[in-house]
Amino acid sequence: MKMENQIKHHLSDDILMGYAAGTLPEAFNLMVAAHISLCDTCRARAESYDAVGGSVLDGSSESASPMNSGSFAATMTLIAGGELKPSKPVRTEDSILPGPLQDYVGGSLSDVKWRSVGMGVQQAILPTSKAASARLLYIPAGAAMPDHGHHGTEMTMVLQGAFYDDDEYFARGDVDLANADLHHTPVADIHEDCICLAVSDAPLRFDGLLPKIAQRFARI
Amino acid sequence: MNSKNEKRMLWVSQMVRIRDHHDQAAFAELFDHFAPRVKGFLIKSGADASLAEECAQEVMATCWHKAKMFDPTRASVATWIFTIARNRRIDILRKERRPEPEELTWGPQEEPDQAEVMVIQQESDLLKTAIDQLPKAQQELIQKAYFGDLTHSEIAEQTGLPLGTIKSRIRLALERLRHAMK
Numbered sequence: 001m002k003m004e005n006q007i008k009h010h011l012s013d014d015i016l017m018g019y020a021a022g023t024l025p026e027a028f029n030l031m032v033a034a035h036i037s038l039c040d041t042c043r044a045r046a047e048s049y050d051a052v053g054g055s056v057l058d059g060s061s062e063s064a065s066p067m068n069s070g071s072f073a074a075t076m077t078l079i080a081g082g083e084l085k086p087s088k089p090v091r092t093e094d095s096i097l098p099g100p101l102q103d104y105v106g107g108s109l110s111d112v113k114w115r116s117v118g119m120g121v122q123q124a125i126l127p128t129s130k131a132a133s134a135r136l137l138y139i140p141a142g143a144a145m146p147d148h149g150h151h152g153t154e155m156t157m158v159l160q161g162a163f164y165d166d167d168e169y170f171a172r173g174d175v176d177l178a179n180a181d182l183h184h185t186p187v188a189d190i191h192e193d194c195i196c197l198a199v200s201d202a203p204l205r206f207d208g209l210l211p212k213i214a215q216r217f218a219r220i
Numbered sequence: 221m222n223s224k225n226e227k228r229m230l231w232v233s234q235m236v237r238i239r240d241h242h243d244q245a246a247f248a249e250l251f252d253h254f255a256p257r258v259k260g261f262l263i264k265s266g267a268d269a270s271l272a273e274e275c276a277q278e279v280m281a282t283c284w285h286k287a288k289m290f291d292p293t294r295a296s297v298a299t300w301i302f303t304i305a306r307n308r309r310i311d312i313l314r315k316e317r318r319p320e321p322e323e324l325t326w327g328p329q330e331e332p333d334q335a336e337v338m339v340i341q342q343e344s345d346l347l348k349t350a351i352d353q354l355p356k357a358q359q360e361l362i363q364k365a366y367f368g369d370l371t372h373s374e375i376a377e378q379t380g381l382p383l384g385t386i387k388s389r390i391r392l393a394l395e396r397l398r399h400a401m402k
């Protein structure tokens with residue numbers, strides 16, 4: 001996938017460290033994996049947090065636990081049996097969906113099963129564990145995003161088009177981070193329909209997804 | 221070069237021997253050092269001893285099979301093994317899949333520049349030293365963060381780590397890889 005060199009809004013350190021430590025809910029991992037696919041800056045940051053993990057593992061002689069006798073031979077037998085790995089889903093060249101999202105959609109953008117949530121806005125919930133949710137949003141050019149309230153941490157990444165949030169502009173690869181205490185109403189750029197990945201660790205509230213203010217307005 | 225760094229470079233060369241010659245003696249040395257640590261890591265994360273033993277073996281077998289995927293210009297062997305163990309932990313303890321970013325499809329170079337390899341191994345060493353010099357209480361929190369005991373908000377308080385220049389070194393390695401592809 002082509003790298004996006006214009007990314008201005010990156011993932012936060014706590015998210016990247018959580019990804020490296022393996023403590024994030026699946027939906028957040030998906031956001032990180034999708035963003036890193038487009039952003040070498042955050043890939044390098046994530047890998048440096050991996051290095052912290054490597055350092056901790058390397059220095060963990062106190063918590064190390066002796067392997068059973070015959071363990072090495074058993075491992076060599078395991079190796080002789082061939083590589084045990086689940087068949088990886090095939091990823092294709094898709095100018096919108098990075099590989100990790102293709103895995104969750106089960107194909108490319110044309111395979112996304114959109115459902116209308118009103119006012120031309122559509123969404124597709126992706127199959128992740130329930131600790132957090134991930135969905136794709138389709139917002140017509142110039143439309144406001146559905147007001148869905150913020151109860152936890154929410155991250156929204158642009159995949160196609162762009163949106164404004166307050167005075168900030170978010171284009172492909174940019175991540176908009178919102179916390180519970182933050183009120184915002186992102187508005188899609190007028191030039192193109194906007195497709196986003198949104199993840200949240202608050203429970204999904206379907207009723208709240210209907211846009212309260214059904215207004216479309218152009219923004220130039 | 222200090223002895224810790226010699227050790228890192230030695231592990232890198234053992235990975236190359238495993239990759240190129242299926243060298244069991246080289247693998248045995250890696251196994252002796254890392255398998256008990258991986259097992260301890262899994263136990264700390266909540267696996268019982270027999271599950272941890274089984275998974276530590278699987279993690280080490282994966283190191284063998286995926287030896288060609290190891291890129292010594294981007295990570296130390298310890299870091300690489302940590303990521304394999306971490307992913308296995310998510311798989312067995314949470315029964316979740318872990319979304320992985322798109323790999324740099326052209327993969328690691330077969331004969332990476334030794335100076336680049338050296339620099340990342342040295343950076344790993346500096347990082348380890350920096351962490352070792354933190355107050356004991358903070359070191360314990362970092363270990364807890366990585367061994368699966370901290371919540372997200374607790375982790376958020378631990379992000380001011382002395383990462384030094386490792387980030388920019390990895391970034392450079394990524395740039396070189398992308399450049400090499402063109």
